Amino acid sequence: MTLPVPTVFVVDDDASVRRALTRLFSSVGLRVETFAGAADFIARGAGNEHGCLLLDIKMPTTSGLELQQQLETAGVAMPVIFLSAHADVPVTVRAMKKGALEVFTKPFQADALLAAVHRAIAVDAVRRRERTEYEMLRQRYERLTPREQTVMTKVVTGLLNKQVAGLMGTSEKTVKVHRARVMAKMEASSLPELVRMADRLGLSPGSPNTPEGVPKVQ
Numbered sequence: 001m002t003l004p005v006p007t008v009f010v011v012d013d014d015a016s017v018r019r020a021l022t023r024l025f026s027s028v029g030l031r032v033e034t035f036a037g038a039a040d041f042i043a044r045g046a047g048n049e050h051g052c053l054l055l056d057i058k059m060p061t062t063s064g065l066e067l068q069q070q071l072e073t074a075g076v077a078m079p080v081i082f083l084s085a086h087a088d089v090p091v092t093v094r095a096m097k098k099g100a101l102e103v104f105t106k107p108f109q110a111d112a113l114l115a116a117v118h119r120a121i122a123v124d125a126v127r128r129r130e131r132t133e134y135e136m137l138r139q140r141y142e143r144l145t146p147r148e149q150t151v152m153t154k155v156v157t158g159l160l161n162k163q164v165a166g167l168m169g170t171s172e173k174t175v176k177v178h179r180a181r182v183m184a185k186m187e188a189s190s191l192p193e194l195v196r197m198a199d200r201l202g203l204s205p206g207s208p209n210t211p212e213g214v215p216k217v218q
Helices: 015-027 038-044 064-073 089-097 110-142 146-155 161-168 172-186 191-201
Strands: 007-011 031-035 051-056 080-084 102-105
Touching: 007 015, 007 038, 015 031, 015 110, 031 038, 038 064, 051 064, 051 110, 064 080, 064 089, 080 089, 080 110, 089 102, 102 110, 110 172, 110 191, 146 161, 146 172, 146 191, 161 172, 172 191
Parallel strands: 007 031, 007 051, 051 080, 080 102
Antiparallel strands: none
């Protein structure tokens, strides 16, 4: 999977800060876009792009924390770093609890901020790869027939073909056929690999993330 060039999105109502950050990130070859407020960033529609967000905590109309909440509600998972001239302890704790990677107080140290931005971009890259892998597995799973899905949910628990056949009220030969089709459609080379796939999809027993439509194990 080849990721697009990452972008550092800066949202800060202070024009001098925007200029300084643009120079800083551009000097190390990072792409940067700046916005004077939350409304401008939202209008840009950059939520699904690869990169990270630098948000000023206190801004007119919509604060950085409020924008962070709006993005979370919209399902945008871009890593967030906060900048603030007033990052007191309660605000910092609140930001970190909401998932911010770092909180920097202005004036900030350039090297420390650059290091944090590179970490944030790396985190975003990992998340994107994981989402892509999950979607690929989900698409394979959805190609299974309901019967094959049932077989898969049972065999990944460690049940033998004979046991699965007994639970499903069918023959062991039929279960073997379904199991072979499951392995082929899921592109799993072994049972342990299929188990890992099931775990990634949330099909393991007791998982709270079981996809809709998965037949329950009787």
